[in-house]
Amino acid sequence: MPQEQAPVPGTDKRQAIESARTDTTRGAGIRSMQQLIQLRWIAIVGQLATIAFVHFVLGIHLPLVSMLTVAGGLAAFNLASLVFWRPRQEVGDAVLLVALLVDVAALTAQLHLSGGITNPFVFLYLLQVALGAVLLPAWAGRVVVAASCVGVLYLVASPGPVTLAADPARGIADPYVQGLLACFLLTTVLAAVFIGRIARILRDRDARLADLRQQAVEEEHIVRMGLLASGAAHELGTPLATLSVLLGDWRRMEPFTSHPDLQQDLDEMQTQLVRCKSIVTGILQSAGDARGEAPxxxxxxxxxxxxxxxxxxxxxxxxxxxxxxxxxxxxxxxxxxxxxxxxxxxxxxxxxxxxxxxxxxxxxxxxxxxxxxxxxxxxxxxxxxxxxxxxxxxxxxxxxxxxxxxxxxxxxxxxxxxxxxxxxxxxxxxxxxxxxxxxxxxxxxxxxxxxxxxxxxxxx
Incomplete structure (x- = not known):
């Protein structure tokens, strides 16, 4: 029958460290999803406030039913995300990518219904691209970039039901310039706050992974030291036994028997020899090759x-x-x-x-x-x-x-x-x-x- 293979020293510890690495990555993913959910609530409130201001204050007639439907669908998606992901601990890159693509699609729909490429809030695509670059791996970030480009091209190729006039010569009095300023302020504030938070989450994750990698290196070092110590302990058994026999013989020989000082030196040597044997025994017990009793x-x-x-x-x-x-x-x-x-x-x-x-x-x-x-x-x-x-x-x-x-x-x-x-x-x-x-x-x-x-x- 085939013999069972002995476990490799340190295997359990390495598996525990790999598990901790996975848990650390999962923790960063769920925290990033929470940031996206919070940002999406802010976007929904901002959309509703902007729609009301443009329609009722500026007097620009917007397709309210269609735009509120898009905002309501985005709110329903965000609520479902909040309920679904709250009790969970694992969020992968694919899930974060889908969430960002939903945000890009909702932004494209709202812009299409409210002026298309002439809407000054078109620059909010840059915020989605920045989030994708920070949150996702390179391939997924490129997908967000491609989706944003497709959205902009769609706005150019398919004018919506509303066309916004722009007269930059009027300066701050022009609604288009006001929208640009509002978009700039909104984008910079959200980017500074949320991308800063996400970057901090990722830095914490990287620091934790670095600590785990250092711990893995130290554990490997300990395993090697343990193997060397166990081998040395086996080899020291014979010379220690020989020294014990020699000390016993010297106690019965001249000049040791007639010199109390020499006898005292032999006693001290015997004490230190017993201590060495105890250390060797402890090493062998710790290595699982016990010469004594269990713990x-x-x-x-x-x-x-x-x-x-x-x-x-x-x-x-x-x-x-x-x-x-x-x-x-x-x-x-x-x-x-x-x-x-x-x-x-x-x-x-x-x-x-x-x-x-x-x-x-x-x-x-x-x-x-x-x-x-x-x-x-x-x-x-x-x-x-x-x-x-x-x-x-x-x-x-x-x-x-x-x-x-x-x-x-x-x-x-x-x-x-x-x-x-x-x-x-x-x-x-x-x-x-x-x-x-x-x-x-x-x-x-x-x-x-x-x-x-x-x-x-x-x-x-």
Whole structure:
């Protein structure tokens, strides 16, 4: 029987990013349709006001029934569009093209009934062309241009029931000149407002897609790092075991047995070796090649206390100012990825400030649904460039190869859990890194953040 093919690392993440890209494009389409609907309502009101002014004030007799029928049909189309598209999230280019072509057809009909090519509002075709150029791809924009040209040629070739006289020599007193001014004002205002809005929608979409593309690149980078780390962890198993055996032999040999200082050095070496084994085990567990147990069920307070105790015991920190202020404890599921993320942040603070590291843990939000960890140090702080590119790979001021990966990995783990990671400088010196995670992402299956709270008798 054929063997099942193993999933490619990162495939699910790439599929999620592609889905987010599609959702972003759809969101821009529906927002553009909403702008067209709003613009069409303004056009209908403007048509009715212009028809009434020309017919009753200027005394130019227009075919009111036919023109009101066109305006009523356009209003019915706009109402149907509003009802149909409001609950939906997807609007494609073809739909936007059809909507613009309906607007071009309605404009052509109204102009044909009210003076044809002699109507000064003929320049409203330019607004339709501009909207098509902004909203649609190149091929669809050319369709709108072609439709507008056909409309103008139709007005030239087929005079309507009304002919408007023009006498530009009269200046502002001439109705044609007045119409030109009104058309110019209307076109410029609508173009500035609505095309500006649409352009902003498209810029937001492009910015979102750029962020997603950057995230995809970072995820691919993490996948490659994970493969390399997993391979290195497998290879490190044998030399670590050999070192453990050698240390055990040295404990029983001269001159180590007769020198307490050497025995103390061996104890320290053994402690660091155990730590290396623990790191290798964590890498293999995270890669799905577990040497230990599955992610453990524990509580938030117990998890944090054990993490802090282990970290302070294996790092040369002089003072760890640990403050846990939780109103109530909650059950969570801990895994090596979550633990390593917090350790990475603490390690960075320790490297900047070996004398003092602060860790403040609180629950934020109305119902305490957000876990907030603030890691502080008393070092020199982040540079402006490091803060601007915070979370990017190899963004480090330490000047060594591979620097800056700890915070990069921590940021991506936080993002995968629905959280966020932010950095800032402290006054007068030092830096702070704040990690915020929704407790729902750490909760036991079937639990929600805030439920099944446990009494935390040992809060500090």
């Amino acid at each position: 453990a069920h524990t509580t938030l307070a117990v998890f944090l206390d054990e993490l802090v105790s282990e970290w302070s015991a294996t790092r040369p920190v002089e003072t760890l100012d640990y403050r846990r202020e939780l109103d109530a404890d909650v059950p969570i599921v801990s895994d090596s990825g979550l633990k390593q993320m917090i350790n990475n942040i603490l390690d960075n603070a320790l490297e900047a400030s070996p004398q003092w590291v602060g860790l403040d843990v609180t629950r934020e939000g109305e119902d305490g649904e957000v876990l907030r960890l603030k890691v502080s140090d008393s070092g020199t702080g982040f540079t402006a460039g490091t803060l601007a590119d915070f979370g990017k790979p190899y963004n480090s001021s330490k000047g060594r190869p591979g620097g800056g990966l700890g915070l990069f990995l921590s940021l991506n783990v936080a993002r995968s859990l629905g959280g966020r990671l932010a950095a800032s400088n402290r006054v007068p010196n030092g830096a702070s890194v704040v990690l915020e995670l929704p407790l729902a992402s750490l909760a036991l299956p079937g639990d929600t953040a805030g439920e099944n709270d446990l009494d935390d008798a040992d809060d500090e």
